Amino acid sequence: MAVDVLDTRILRLLIEQPRTSVREYARVLGVARGTLQARLDRLERDGVITGTGPSLSPAALGHPVLAFVHLEVTQGHLDEVGAALAAVPQIIEVFSTTGGGDLLTRVVARDNSHLEDVIQQLIQLPGVVRTRTEVALRERVPHRVLPLVEAVGRAADGPGRPASGMLGT
Structure with missing residues (x-):
């Protein structure tokens, strides 16, 4: 599925501010609430967004x-x-x-x-x-998808922009 620049901005907000309302996301992004909701629905339908629940810590639940x-x-x-x-x-x-x-x-x-x-x-x-x-002794890089989202967004933004990190992949 193609992810464009607006999708990338939406995904970044969802990752960085997961408890914000759709209305507030729309305001921050400068788009209509209906536009944002349609994008969110499509991202969910296409499997890009796979959940909306909290991330839980097994260590905090007594399983470190x-x-x-x-x-x-x-x-x-x-x-x-x-x-x-x-x-x-x-x-x-x-x-x-x-x-x-x-x-x-x-x-x-x-x-x-x-x-x-x-x-x-x-x-x-x-x-x-x-x-x-x-x-596992220590987590060195926590689970993350934001760098991937940003790379996909750069690729969607047009030719000549790097679509990857320092490894060039």
Whole structure:
């Protein structure tokens, strides 16, 4: 889907000021409220905006340990294992991957002992052959999309403007 300069400005405001009203966004952007609402509706319909809820901190919820657990799955059992993983509350994301494992999970835990218990639970799931765990020590770059939004906006603004960061990709 094509994102233009106004879409980019809207997305930036949504990221930087998520609790602002549509009326205030329209005022800041200098567009009619109806125009803004139509843009928001289109961005949601096209899957650019995927949610409007708050970001929650697992650490603040008593689960400060973060680990990435790779799972090797018996061939043909990805869907079955994926459904079983969805039932484990400490698993906050699961991705199918290429490489050394079939699934990559993001797991949170109260402490290392709790993490071990969760991993043992994963190993017992039908279809899981083995796991490999990497514990995160510190977040170096928090989840972000604003730099991508800005790069897309620069590309939409016209030729001759760089559409990427310092890596040139």
